[in-house]
Amino acid sequence: MLKVKSRMDDVCEVHFIDERKAKAVKRLMKPERTIYNLAETFAALGDPTRLKIIFALFKEELCVCDIAHLLCISTSAVSHQLRILRNLRLVKYHKAGRIAYYSLDDEHIGQIFNEGLKHVEEKR
Amino acid sequence: MLKVKSRMDDVCEVHFIDERKAKAVKRLMKPERTIYNLAETFAALGDPTRLKIIFALFKEELCVCDIAHLLCISTSAVSHQLRILRNLRLVKYHKAGRIAYYSLDDEHIGQIFNEGLKHVEEKR
DNA sequence: TGTACACTTGAACAACTGTTCACATATCTT
DNA sequence: AAGATATGTGAACAGTTGTTCAAGTGTACA
Numbered sequence: 001m002l003k004v005k006s007r008m009d010d011v012c013e014v015h016f017i018d019e020r021k022a023k024a025v026k027r028l029m030k031p032e033r034t035i036y037n038l039a040e041t042f043a044a045l046g047d048p049t050r051l052k053i054i055f056a057l058f059k060e061e062l063c064v065c066d067i068a069h070l071l072c073i074s075t076s077a078v079s080h081q082l083r084i085l086r087n088l089r090l091v092k093y094h095k096a097g098r099i100a101y102y103s104l105d106d107e108h109i110g111q112i113f114n115e116g117l118k119h120v121e122e123k124r
Numbered sequence: 125m126l127k128v129k130s131r132m133d134d135v136c137e138v139h140f141i142d143e144r145k146a147k148a149v150k151r152l153m154k155p156e157r158t159i160y161n162l163a164e165t166f167a168a169l170g171d172p173t174r175l176k177i178i179f180a181l182f183k184e185e186l187c188v189c190d191i192a193h194l195l196c197i198s199t200s201a202v203s204h205q206l207r208i209l210r211n212l213r214l215v216k217y218h219k220a221g222r223i224a225y226y227s228l229d230d231e232h233i234g235q236i237f238n239e240g241l242k243h244v245e246e247k248r
Numbered sequence: 249t250g251t252a253c254a255c256t257t258g259a260a261c262a263a264c265t266g267t268t269c270a271c272a273t274a275t276c277t278t
Numbered sequence: 279a280a281g282a283t284a285t286g287t288g289a290a291c292a293g294t295t296g297t298t299c300a301a302g303t304g305t306a307c308a
Binding site for chain 1: 166186213
């Protein structure tokens, strides 16, 4: 499983310039748990193999071995990555006999992918 | 610098179920370089510390030591993370004397953050 | 000039990651 | 039933990550 480190104590001894701004942001800051889950989700998207899988499933519902064939990697590697994506509810699947058909779990994933694409394509 | 592994040979010996679908997706697949850059960007968002920095800068332009104060981590740690975000053009800064004021580099970052938030808040 | 401050950087470390390999499970076919 | 196929899983490995620490810039102010 993807793991991610975190911390947010309230004791802090670093000097500051403008405490008003810092406090205003602190009030708005999302709960530690939310930040953690969000980081885990982005980390899942932060690997080319998983990103290709996401992209592929964005276009077509596919089974494990077609994904493996498409990306030229072992079905084992695909299965490991799909488990990570499944646990984070980024993909879902349904079984037809021995074949597992995977697809994206919700429409946000596609949006995130596209916004990210705009960012990287704009910057070079 | 954030690094990310990648590969996309055209030789592949995995069995397949539906080659038509796989080929259709392959035609649409983004270039290796694009996927790689996108993965790097998402990986940068895949860490709670950097995510908190992004969130903070989404609300306010801030200097390094105010970010450190706000998140209760060393200015060194913040500076290291800001360099990663800077290199990926996720944040920019301007200097006023010895103080460096950081802010988000473009509007896509906020969009990505919000879409991600919708995903994680919807799923539990 | 010297001291303090704001920030940056390089090296080093433990912790985490993605892949491979070997094996396990489950389902279909003959 | 046996064998082939599709997928899942645990262990192990090299490679990568984020933090800390120590030392470095450059700017401000007395």
